[in-house]
Amino acid sequence: MALLKQTWVVMIVLSWGSAAIAGSCLPPAPPWMPTDPDDVRAYADLLKRDVEIYFGDVERYFRCLDHERREVFEQAREVGKNYASTLDTIDQ
Template identity: 40%
Template sequence: MTSFKDIWILNDLVANLAFGSRTLIVFLFLADSAVAGTCLAPQRPFVPGDLRAAQEYANLIRNDFERYIQDIQIHFRCLDQERSRAFEEAKEVSEEYGRFLGLLDE
């Protein structure tokens, strides 16, 4: 689904397409791989300061807010899972360190 911000910046993108197309493809590839292993927060919805633009794109802006609310809930779940994973890892590392120190005492 296209966001209002995507449409808003589309003119700049088209103007620089020849130069930026390869860069954009690389960025999208890297961004996609980065998202797979991290809990990245969703981007805040954009609301234009121009009342006319806000009214014209009201449905897109509304959809952006609804998508943000869904995505932030997913983000919170991801953070909770990462916290649990990191806590378990820290516990295991502490136990390994204890065993290591025990080996040194022998």
């Protein structure tokens, strides 16, 4: 019975953690890329700058996801521990 309770707790905690992660970090919008070769040549400097900014934003986004995941994982661990203790109290 204890194993079933622990499994149930872990499933709830993990599903809750995924929702928290998804809502905290926003992915960057990809830059516009022209298809016309003349436009590519005309806007080459702007395109290069936009892509460099985009990849910087992508790096920040991944760092945000990593940070959020660590925070939520620790929080979920604590909630699981507290809930398991609560279940033990209820069963006594």
